[in-house]
Amino acid sequence: MLKPLYSGINYEKEYVPLLTEIHRSYTHRLGPGELPGRRKDTERIYAVVVPHSSYAFAGPGMAWGYKMLSEHYFPETYVLLIPSSKENSPICVVDEDFESAFGVCFVDNIFVNKLLETGLVSRAENVDELALELQIPFLQQASRDRLKLLKVLPLIVSSSSLKKLAETLVQIKKDIVVIIASDFVIGASSEGDLIGHDKQLIQYILRFDIGGFEKYIEKHNISLPSKNVFSLGIEILKQLGVNQGEVVNYYNSGEIGSEESKSFVSLVF
Numbered sequence: 001m002l003k004p005l006y007s008g009i010n011y012e013k014e015y016v017p018l019l020t021e022i023h024r025s026y027t028h029r030l031g032p033g034e035l036p037g038r039r040k041d042t043e044r045i046y047a048v049v050v051p052h053s054s055y056a057f058a059g060p061g062m063a064w065g066y067k068m069l070s071e072h073y074f075p076e077t078y079v080l081l082i083p084s085s086k087e088n089s090p091i092c093v094v095d096e097d098f099e100s101a102f103g104v105c106f107v108d109n110i111f112v113n114k115l116l117e118t119g120l121v122s123r124a125e126n127v128d129e130l131a132l133e134l135q136i137p138f139l140q141q142a143s144r145d146r147l148k149l150l151k152v153l154p155l156i157v158s159s160s161s162l163k164k165l166a167e168t169l170v171q172i173k174k175d176i177v178v179i180i181a182s183d184f185v186i187g188a189s190s191e192g193d194l195i196g197h198d199k200q201l202i203q204y205i206l207r208f209d210i211g212g213f214e215k216y217i218e219k220h221n222i223s224l225p226s227k228n229v230f231s232l233g234i235e236i237l238k239q240l241g242v243n244q245g246e247v248v249n250y251y252n253s254g255e256i257g258s259e260e261s262k263s264f265v266s267l268v269f
Contacts, residue, residue, distance in 0.1 A: 001104070002096045006133050010054040015101040022141050025059030030251050032063055036070035039145055044073040046242045047178035047233060049205075049267035050138075052082075052131035057258045058183070062138050064249040064266035069177065070142035076175040077108045078139060080154040081233050082132040083182060083226040087158075091165065092124035094132070094154040102140040108151040114172045115153070120165045124156055131181045132156065139179070157229045166235035174240065180233040182226030184263040195252065197222055198263050205267065206245050208234050237269055245269040 004013070012018040026035050048065035051058035084092075095112045098105040115121055132154055143150045153176075170176075184198055197220060204213035210231050217227055237243075249266035253259070
């Protein structure tokens with residue numbers, strides 16, 4: 001079982017302070033402004049994009065996506081797409097359960113094993129991904145009404161045959177909701193450039209234009225470590241027959257008091 005490595009550093013460690021911190025993210029001036037309401041299982045979303053920095057900065061943006069997850073259809077499995085922090089690594093699937101202050105978050109082992117059998121992914125070893133760990137408490141809190149039923153399939157994404165992986169993943173299981181964890185443009189030369197690049201990239205994503213998305217990043221030499229996460233996420237959505245998304249929240253580091261030049265985007269599909 002995977003133990004928390006970043007609790008007490010990037011988010012609160014103990015149950016009550018952690019719950020308070022997540023609640024503050026929901027009610028923050030940049031967050032949705034309220035806690036999640038009752039779940040409506042007849043209303044479905046297929047994916048959210050959420051940021052993945054420390055809760056102090058990304059929490060309000062994360063709250064928008066997780067509020068949507070909390071209020072809509074509860075799937076058999078949440079597929080977590082996480083940008084790899086290691087260069088030139090294969091796409092890996094995590095097959096160990098997670099422990100947090102809210103209890104154990106279980107991996108969908110049947111799904112994991114079927115995906116490993118395809119040879120398209122490797123088994124993750126020595127998992128140490130902040131972007132992944134940050135999602136677990138938020139997802140557990142958003143699934144508080146179904147916590148014992150919660151299962152995840154975490155994929156740590158680098159580059160690979162993303163289209164083939166997307167096809168195979170959906171062939172194995174269609175009853176999924178995808179969580180794409182990604183901060184957005186990092187280190188633009190000015191706030192104007194940051195916002196301008198963000199707007200262009202968001203439009204490519206909402207048009208499901210992965211080719212245009214990747215070409216724009218290359219042309220403008222943009223730092224977006226999560227580009228392969230978006231590419232895989234959009235391919236999965238195409239396989240699910242989804243073709244529509246919208247922006248639910250956007251802010252940059254200057255609005256949240258961070259000295260790092262970064263932006264935070266929340267999308268829903």
